[in-house]
Amino acid sequence: MKANTHFAFFDEGSKKEIRRAIMKAVAIPGYQVPFASREMPIARGWGTGGLQITLSIIGKPDVLKVIDQGADESVNAVSIKKLVHETTNVELTEQTSEATIIQSRHRIPEVPLTKDQIIVLQVPTPEPLRGVEAREFMTKRMHSEDDYSGVWLMLFEQIMKYGKTATFADHPVYVNGRYVMAPSPIPRFDNNKMHQSESLILLGAGREKKIYAVPPYTNVESLAFEDYPFTVESFEGLHCHLCGSTDIFLDELMDQQTGITIHQCNDTSFCMDQLNKKEKAEVQTSYA
Amino acid sequence: MGYVPVKGGTQAIDASIQRIKYERLRGEEIVDIETIMSTMRGMVDQVMSESSLYSPYLAALAIKQAEGSMEEAVFLMRAHRSTLPRPYYSQTVEPEKMFVERRISASFKDIPGGQLLGATYDYTHRLLDFELIQENLDDNLQWLQNYQDQLKQIEAFDEVKYFPKVVDYLREEGLFETYEADNTSPIDVTKQSLQFPTTRSERLQVLTRGQTGAVTSLGYASLRGYGQVHPTVGEVRVGSVPIYVQHPNEMEHSDEDEFYIGEIKVTEVESFVPTTVKNENNEYELEFEIGYGICYGQNETKAIAMSILDQCLEHPESDFPTHDEEFVLLHIDSVESTGFISHLKLPHYVTFQSKLDSIRQVKKGVPTVES
Numbered sequence: 028m029k030a031n032t033h034f035a036f037f038d039e040g041s042k043k044e045i046r047r048a049i050m051k052a053v054a055i056p057g058y059q060v061p062f063a064s065r066e067m068p069i070a071r072g073w074g075t076g077g078l079q080i081t082l083s084i085i086g087k088p089d090v091l092k093v094i095d096q097g098a099d100e101s102v103n104a105v106s107i108k109k110l111v112h113e114t115t116n117v118e119l120t121e122q123t124s125e126a127t128i129i130q131s132r133h134r135i136p137e138v139p140l141t142k143d144q145i146i147v148l149q150v151p152t153p154e155p156l157r158g159v160e161a162r163e164f165m166t167k168r169m170h171s172e173d174d175y176s177g178v179w180l181m182l183f184e185q186i187m188k189y190g191k192t193a194t195f196a197d198h199p200v201y202v203n204g205r206y207v208m209a210p211s212p213i214p215r216f217d218n219n220k221m222h223q224s225e226s227l228i229l230l231g232a233g234r235e236k237k238i239y240a241v242p243p244y245t246n247v248e249s250l251a252f253e254d255y256p257f258t259v260e261s262f263e264g265l266h267c268h269l270c271g272s273t274d275i276f277l278d279e280l281m282d283q284q285t286g287i288t289i290h291q292c293n294d295t296s297f298c299m300d301q302l303n304k305k306e307k308a309e310v311q312t313s314y315a
Numbered sequence: 316m317g318y319v320p321v322k323g324g325t326q327a328i329d330a331s332i333q334r335i336k337y338e339r340l341r342g343e344e345i346v347d348i349e350t351i352m353s354t355m356r357g358m359v360d361q362v363m364s365e366s367s368l369y370s371p372y373l374a375a376l377a378i379k380q381a382e383g384s385m386e387e388a389v390f391l392m393r394a395h396r397s398t399l400p401r402p403y404y405s406q407t408v409e410p411e412k413m414f415v416e417r418r419i420s421a422s423f424k425d426i427p428g429g430q431l432l433g434a435t436y437d438y439t440h441r442l443l444d445f446e447l448i449q450e451n452l453d454d455n456l457q458w459l460q461n462y463q464d465q466l467k468q469i470e471a472f473d474e475v476k477y478f479p480k481v482v483d484y485l486r487e488e489g490l491f492e493t494y495e496a497d498n499t500s501p502i503d504v505t506k507q508s509l510q511f512p513t514t515r516s517e518r519l520q521v522l523t524r525g526q527t528g529a530v531t532s533l534g535y536a537s538l539r540g541y542g543q544v545h546p547t548v549g550e551v552r553v554g555s556v557p558i559y560v561q562h563p564n565e566m567e568h569s570d571e572d573e574f575y576i577g578e579i580k581v582t583e584v585e586s587f588v589p590t591t592v593k594n595e596n597n598e599y600e601l602e603f604e605i606g607y608g609i610c611y612g613q614n615e616t617k618a619i620a621m622s623i624l625d626q627c628l629e630h631p632e633s634d635f636p637t638h639d640e641e642f643v644l645l646h647i648d649s650v651e652s653t654g655f656i657s658h659l660k661l662p663h664y665v666t667f668q669s670k671l672d673s674i675r676q677v678k679k680g681v682p683t684v685e686s
Binding site for chain 1: 324325327328390391393394396397398399400401503505506507508509510511512641645650651653654655656657658661662663664665666668669670671672673674676677
């Protein structure tokens with residue numbers, strides 16, 4: 028009864044099916060391609076969409092990095108990495124620049140990605156119109172008719188209510204001037220990194236059975252009005268208490284002893300890099 | 316390094332995995348797969364049904380590994396299913412050819428072929444049987460021997476007998492409409508994602524894969540008034556049906572060349588549902604329709620609830636949520652619902668930070684909106 032697991036878990040037929048969906052997604056930027064999402068050894072809603080993409084595109088020479096909430100060591104990232112490694116034996120890394128495939132939940136790394144890299148984003152709710160219209164049947168029609176008045180109205184209502192747009196993470200974006208897309212719950216801070224990205228961005232929603240993509244060098248605009256422009260999370264005047272970086276996405280931490288709020292790089296591998304660079308510089312100057 | 320609440324950390328995860336193993340082993344008892352298979356039929360059947368993988372042995376293994384947690388066992392089976400190639404579709408199964416173990420009708424006392432009670436808890440008293448604490452194998456073997464001796468004296472049929480369908484009998488009387496059999500190939504919901512509006516083949520597949528509790532609850536909701544379907548059970552039958560596959564490369568096809576690949580036990584339900592229809596003169600008329608339910612193993616509640624929901628979804632015009640196919644079909648899947656609920660346990664620091672930022676910005680005061 029005991030059987031060895033196939034390379035990259037899936038049988039070849041399944042991988043081929045998923046790759047076809049990916050090809051279609053790349054050909055129609057921002058369009059949600061339905062695909063036969065498989066049940067995975069990790070739970071639905073824990074990144075199965077991303078995992079299915081990763082397993083379908085990964086080859087033996089690939090180097091994989093998995094991030095969850097900006098951290099390589101986060102519980103779910105560890106578990107996904109372990110699963111891919113056990114079934115493929117590919118090399119793992121925490122260095123953003125070394126990876127060929129980066130699977131991520133909720134963040135795009137601080138270091139700019141290159142054309143040799145693919146970033147796979149896990150998406151819990153791929154439908155940007157879901158808040159406006161509950162029925163899939165209707166949202167599909169709205170996408171096909173380029174009818175995005177609902178989302179615009181949602182932003183407008185926020186301005187009327189709060190005096191500014193008040194979306195959280197997952198601020199909707201226009202892709203290639205045609206489809207409105209949920210960029211996966213990345214903070215608004217990361218939305219701009221999708222615009223004219225050098226690397227291919229693949230987005231997978233396992234439970235909702237959708238794959239979509241932003242091909243390299245594609246226009247991605249965050250929805251906003253001229254007089255109420257798109258704004259990102261503000262970390263003005265704050266810096267990482269470890270490496271001192273500014274202009275990056277920061278986690279807010281409470282120092283348990285003193286009760287003081289401190290901030291720290293959310294992207295842990297970026298933070299580590301900065302620290303290493305600093306140390307190197309210090310060593311060099313002291314020798315000099 | 317500073318205080319980092321974000322990280323689970325590889326070591327902590329390993330320790331957690333060790334701990335769950337410890338919790339399973341600490342009682343110092345072992346249950347065999349075979350024991351689960353033969354003593355926990357109900358659970359094995361449910362796991363096979365919800366995971367849509369017919370293998371009592373693997374289901375029992377999953378139950379053992381999951382320490383009896385249904386959602387976990389189904390999850391294991393579904394994940395395993397994803398590793399298996401799907402080379403063939405079976406020929407259409409004819410439930411008339413079922414080797415019936417149990418067959419009852421709640422609609423008619425006197426059904427052709429008679430009622431066959433079979434094995435069921437329905438007629439037992441739900442009193443805790445304290446004798447099971449002292450159960451021993453020798454006594455069981457003795458009981459088995461006696462029972463089998465008795466059986467030998469009763470069994471008299473020379474040939475295999477098939478039971479007719481209750482509904483066929485009613486069709487002859489003109490109480491049900493006779494439909495042309497729809498032989499279009501079903502859409503495989505595990506290879507193509509649902510597109511709305513769905514076809515009936517998709518609906519039935521999702522319903523039969525549905526979580527037993529969820530299907531039961533929604534069926535119950537419809538029955539209680541949050542729906543417009545209140546059926547009478549026309550026929551419940553439990554038994555084994557043979558499965559055949561056609562040779563994949565033969566151009567010509569005859570029944571003789573089909574391969575028999577085994578049999579599966581199923582529960583099949585046909586419910587009779589009175590519905591109102593408008594006739595040609597625009598007058599309302601009553602008519603019977605059939606709600607259909609089928610699932611792996613013996614799980615009559617689920618199959619009946621499925622038959623109710625099948626009828627509900629055939630009539631989507633009602634205002635009730637049980638008649639809304641997106642509402643029903645997208646929420647009854649065991650793996651999907653438990654997975655997404657449990658993902659709330661994962662860290663949400665980034666999204667929460669983003670929420671905090673927006674709420675703080677809004678609270679900070681708003682520049683007056685220029686008119």
